[in-house]
Every structure is written in C-alpha cells, then in structure tokens.
Amino acid sequence: MDFLNKIDWQNHDGVNFGMINDFMRNQFYDRILSRYVQDQSCTDIGFGTGLLTILALKHGAKHVRAFESDWNRYQLGCEIIQRLGLQSQIELINEKYNHDYTPTPITFTETVNGNLWQEGLWNSLPRHNETVFLPGTYFLEIWAIEIPDAFARGLCRPGKTQSYFSPGVDVDSQFVNLVNELSGKGSNGGDPLPEGIVNFKRQQQTDWDWVPYLRCVQAGNLAASCLTQQYQDDINEFVLNVPTDTWHDQTILIVPRMGMSQDTDKLYLDTGHWGPGENPIILVNPKTDLVIKHNVKTGIITYSQGK
Secondary structure, three states: OHHHHHOOOOOOOOOOHHHHOOHHHHHHHHHHHHOOOOOOEEEEEOOOOOHHHHHHHHOOOOEEEEEOOOHHHHHHHHHHHHHOOOOOOEEEEOOOOOOOOOOOOEEEEOOOOOOOOOOOHHHHOOOOOOOEEEOOEEEEEEEEEEOOHHHHHHHHOOOOOOOOOOOOOOOOHHHHHHHHHHHOOOOOOOOOOOOEEEEOOOOOOOEEEEHHHHHHHHHOEEEEEEEEOOOOOOOOEEEEEEOOHHHOOOEEEEEEEEEEEEOOEEEEHHHOOOOOOOOOEEEEOOOOOEEEEEEOOOOOEEEEEOO
16 A cells, blocks of 8 residues: 555645645535435536545535645545445546536535635536535625724834834823833834735744734625636636725725535635635735636636726
C-alpha cells in the first residue's frame, strides 16, 4: 500500500483532517443527504475518503457512483470500499467527472475552496434539471460594517491595531484625548489611509488575532449578493454593483462571504476549516459605487470603483 505514503493527511484535498473533521460541514451534508437519497442511485463528485458516500448509504442510498481523479486517493478509496465490503454499493471511477456520463437522480459534491470556486465546481454544476444537485445553491454575499479608523489602520499596518485609544463610538473627544494622554499613547496613529479601496491580508494579525474580523461580519449588514444553481455557458464571472451613497465620510470593512445552501440549511465557508473569508477590503470615504467581480473558474474576487 505504497499510496498511503503519498497521501498528506494534513493538506491534500478530500482527506486532510481539517476538512474531514469539520463537524459543521459534515452535519450540513448529513442533513441535506438525509432528505434526498433514500432508495436513489447517486453520483459523488470528489470521493476523497468517501465520507459523503458513506453518509448517503447511511440514509438509504441504493447505489453510489463516485469519481476521484487523484490516483493515490483513488487507491485509498478502493481500499476503504474493499475493507468495508461495499463493492456492490459503490462504483469508484478514477476520472474527473464530466457530463458525458448519464446523470443519476441525485448528485452531490463538496469540491469547493475558500472562495467557493476553483476546484472544478462550476463545471460540475448541472446543465439542465436532469439531476437533483446537492447542495443546490451556491452564493456570494457582501457584508459591510463601519469600523473605527484605528482598527482600519491596524488591519493595514501590523502592530497598530490598538496603539492608541479609539473606541469606535460617539463619545466626548476630551475624554478620548485624556485617556491617550494618561496612557502615554499618541492619538494620530500615523498617516491616514488613502481614500477608496485599501487592501489588507485576510488573516492579518491583530491584538485579537482575526476574531475582530468575524465579529465585524456578524455585526455588519448584507450589502449585496448573488447566487447560482446551474452551469451557464455565457458566464465567466458574477458582477455586483454596490451603492456607496450612505458610506460617504466613513471607513467601511467589506467582507465577501461564500457559502452553500439547500432548503433551509445554509453553510458559510468562513465558519469552517476554510478560515476567514478571502479578499476583504477597506473602503475609505467612497465617492462612487463599488464594483465586485467573482470569477467562477478561479474564485478570485476583484474590486474597482465605478465612474
């Protein structure tokens, strides 16, 4: 079993422990599979350890045709199937899934990355209503919240997160200045951030690690969103135009949140092993609309300001 020496259980797609131990992800799939797979023939795109297939069989799936393109993970899957005696219930194919195969009534997959796309998910989406695809909806949401200037500078300039007192609420400026005087901290925090779009590292170290980032997301407002359920030939990216009229003279944290949903179940990728959302920005005193593009092949999110 030389293939075991070639599998990295900490990093490889489909088998890394951060992923297969992500209980929120696993419970999400357990719930949605339980409602659809009873007595059905299914397709699993991206077998990995076979966790989703095993959950489908648990909920009464009749048969699962699974695809695993990586040779070492395919051999791992064959070993798991053989040892569990599931050869009659699982057909494992060492290929990348394509639509030349006749669709089964149910198809499920978890070929997503931190920015949703990139692992072939877009090309796996159904062309028509020939199969129930699980999860059935994939979305991008743009969350926004006004943040204090000190926090914004801290995200962009390591070590400056709480270098001076700036509580982020409307309070007597004399009080703020007095605390800064008594603490021996200056109150300017360096040069102000430039107006417009300001980039920073998504896991920039702060005094609270990246917890403030998630706190800001939870306290923020949904500013724009888009979703998809099927593959479309003429789409290479989703484009969102976000009005900024109410953000003039403010500093705004913009956080893209990707996720999947089925029925009433919803899973944000930044709540699991993927970590905080990719490509956040700070928007300083915007004068024009914010244009956001989400590429469906690479998952890359880009920002620009309208005219």
